[in-house]
Amino acid sequence: MINGLIGLAVLCLTLPYLWFQWGLAIAALPMLLLPLVANRRWWLAALWLLMAASLLLRLETEASHVLPRHWQHDTAELQFCLSQPAQVFDRYQRFTARVIAQPEALSLRRIRLSAPSSVVIEAGDCVNAEVRLRQPVGQRIPGNFNATRYYFSERIDALGTVVEVLGHESRPNLVVRRYQRAESQLDDEWVRAVWAALALGWSTSMDTELADLFEQNQIKHLMVVSGMHIAMVAAWALLLARLIHRLPGPWRGRWPQLRLLMVVTVCGLFVALTGFGFPALRAWLMLLVPLLAMLLGVRLSGHQTLALAAIAITVVRPQAWLSTGSWLSFGLVWIMIRLYQRWRCEPIARWQLALRFQAVLSMLSLPMAALLGFQWHPLSLLINMLVIPVVTLLILPWSLLILLWPEMARLGYQPVVSAMINGLDWVAAWHQQAPAWPLPDILLLGSLLWLALSHWLNRDQRWLVLPLLALPLIWPGRLTSSNEFRLTALDVGHGSALVLQWPDQTWLYDAAGQWSDGTAIAEARLAAWFKRHRIQLNGMVISHSDIDHAGGAQWAADYWPGAERFSGEPQAVARLSERSGWLNCHQADSTQLPFQLIAIPIALRNNDNDRSCVAVVETSAGRVLITGDASRRLEYWLLQAHPELFPFSVLVLGHHGSRTSSAPAFLDASPEALLLVSAGDRSRPRWPNADLLSYITRNDRALFNTAWSGTLALQVQQGRWQIRDWRSAFRRRFIRN
Structure with a gap:
């Protein structure tokens, strides 16, 4: 039998994800099971059904605001x-x-x-x-x-x-006016950003370099107005309530009511001051629930309190549970409740209890970092032990005082915050990228850590779990390659990154582009994907030197130094990647390669795009053609020089579907081919071009675009192509197929 309150919370936690990922019809299916789960308690089934229906209706209403x-x-x-x-x-x-x-x-x-x-x-x-x-x-x-x-x-x-x-x-508004008053007191831009994040919740406007510094040291959570800030304000409210309670008046003898009123009011005013940012509002609701229960004399367990808080959060914002932050906050509170239930009877001092909590959270941060892609620091326990008290007991109260009296900044606030930032900058050098483990490994490590820390095992037995923590390191790698052939078009925006996998080899065709600051998208976005799938490249082909194809060439060459390297512009790519050894794909002997490289005549290679490497892959489901940014002129040459290759079963369209490529005659030569475009949803709708889209509509052709579908995987199974994408029902609803 399921407790009614817990069951209601489970609905609130799961239905938004089901609705987002699989759509309204799938999300409504659990409603059919609710009468059975309620075990003949029809009033409870009716309550659950009402909550589920209203939640789905709210989600549909929220989605109606999205740009059509x-x-x-x-x-x-x-x-x-x-x-x-x-x-x-x-x-x-x-x-x-x-x-x-x-x-x-x-x-x-x-x-x-x-x-x-x-x-x-x-x-x-x-x-x-x-x-x-x-x-x-x-x-x-x-x-x-x-x-x-x-x-x-x-x-x-x-x-x-x-x-x-x-x-x-x-x-x-009032908040901005307070910021403008304090801004003149803080000369250092980074110190001002830290103050605004702590006092006003303006963490999203923080300089990216400063935000990265906090993330590298695993203390970025301190810069978001949430539970820690609400707890500090609540402590101040309790202190104020005690002072008021000692004064003569009608509140004498009404300590529980006065305490609740002061905490709720002061924390609510602070949440309003920060613009009702949802992390702060969520923390306020999680504080409000147990206080109201105490006022009403209702005894709730830790799980029941969390369940009520989950329901309250859902009522305020039904899509809140689609946010990683909500789950992190909720999960950490649950862990702390469970640990407190285990440790509360032990005769230890409060500072030891706080140290234990921080040690546990630091250990559990490793699987969390792997799951969410956060950066990880091996000294995070020590850093948090030092920084959290400084921020909580000194910098945060000081920041809030500056919000009320900006002149308080003159009393040494800037040197203190600057010293903290300089210290973090010094230790950030030892930070690590998030370990990119497959999901089963993450769940295994997290479960073993929790088992070692939980009360399910006696203290004498916990050491037996420690050797098991090495299992994720020796766990067999995931079989990411197909039994025949698999092509994965990674969603890298405007650019190209194709992973070609055979049972015994893996190659990369193009390495995506770069952002405006010069960061390689492959390093920032794809490195974790390659690590998670434990992919080792046998070779790579960078079609030509355009930055949207070769932006990650240096990262790829450094990450797989032993891989063979080909390019249509080997000298230019060698300069870009700062690594020699690139072979010209138009002069290469591809007999030893798992695919064929078509040599383009030098007379036709008179611009960057037409120097692109052209690759042909033979599969049991037909041939695959990849042309980079080759123009229509090369497409016509292929029709004339290599008619034996046509028709193809898959065409990766040239130049992201622009007007310079994808000639109708070239497409007509492979009438049954699946058409694949690697493009980005940029501010101007240039890829695929309007003429190509009209051709697709007129001829009822199948076109797959990473800008619409995200990452695409084409796999040969029993002589036929199987296509998979990772679109949610929400994405399908708003983006064309």
Whole structure:
């Protein structure tokens, strides 16, 4: 028999994910089982059904605000206001704004925008601008951060690019005015960013280098207004309540009511001051539930308190459980409750108890980092032991006092925070990238750690678990290759990264591009995917030297130094990758390779795109053709020079589906071929081009685009192609197939 409260919480925790991942119909299926699970308690079944139905209705209502499909890449006049500063990069700035005026056909609430760095936009400004709109859908690489789910959980209904600013005025609210008063007292930009994050919850506008510094030391959670900040404010509220309780008045003898009123009111005012950021609001709700239970005289277990908090959070924001932060916060509180139940009877001092909690959380941070892709520091226990007391007992209270009296910053706040940042910068050198383990390994390690720490084993038996912790290190690698052939087109935005796998070999065709700051997308986004699947390359082909194909060449050559290397522009790629040994794919002997490299005549190789390596893969399901950025001229040459290769069963279209490639005659020569495009959803709809899309519609051809579907995997099984993607039902709903 399932407890009614726990069952209701389970519904709140699971239904949003089912709805997001598999759609309304699948999410509604568990409702049919609720009467059976309720075990003839019809009133409980009715309550569960009512909650489930209202939750699904709320989710549908939330989704109705998302930018409709037909508005994709259209321009609209919007008026929006910034509640915190923009995050500024070299050539552009990025910020999230509240939409206050828009066309009648839209109902956007928040929008994530980018604008040129030359546009002056500050916190508290309201801007009227022409904005090119895009749907809030991010790149999808299995196992990596899911940007689409994050946008929906944060109520970001559209992405956009500011095309032209039509009007601009300053409307600072109370929070922005407090920030402007304190800003003049803090000269150092990083110190000011730390203060704004702690006192106002402005962590998203923090400089990326500073944010990376906190993440590398595993203390980024301290810069988000959440449970720690609410607990500090609650402690202040309790102190204030004690002082008031000693004064004569009607509150004498009403300590429980006064305590509740002060904590709820003061913490609520702080949450309002930080703009009702959801991490702070979530922490406030988790504090409010046990306080109300105490006031009403209701005795709740730790699990029941968490269940009620989960229900309250769901009522306020039903999509909250699509956020990683909510699960982390909820899970850590659950762990702390379980550990407290085990340790509360032991005769240890409070400081020892706090040290134990921090040690456990530091150990469990390793599987969490592997699961979520966070960076990990081997000295995280020591760093947290030193930094948490400093931030909690000194810098955070000081930051809140500066919020009330900006002159308090003159009393040495800046040197103290600067010293902390310099210390973190020094120890950050030892940080490690998140261990990219497969999910079974992560679950195994996490379970073993919890088993060693839990009360299920006696102290004398726990040492037996320690040797088992080495299992994830010796666990057999995952069989990622197909029995025949598998092609994986990784979703890298505008660029290309194709993984070609045979039973005995794996090759990489192109290594994606770079971001505006020069960071290789392959290193930032794909490294974890390769590690997780334990892929060792036998070789790589960089089609040509364009940065959207060769941006990760240096990383790939360094990561797999023994792999064979080919390129259509070997000298240019050698300079780009700072590594010699690149062979010209147009002069290579491919008889020993698992695929054929087509030698393009030198007379036709008169530009970067037409120097692209052209690869042909033979499979039992037909041939695969990969042409890089080759133009229509090379496509016509292939038709004339190699008619024996046609028809192909899979065509990876050249130049991301632009007008320079994919000639109709070339496509007609493989009428049954699956067409694959590796492209990105950029601010202008250029890939695939409109003529190609019209051809696809007229001829009823199958076109697969990573910008629509995310990462795509094509695998040969019993002589036929099997296609898989990792799209959620939410993504399918808003992005064309």
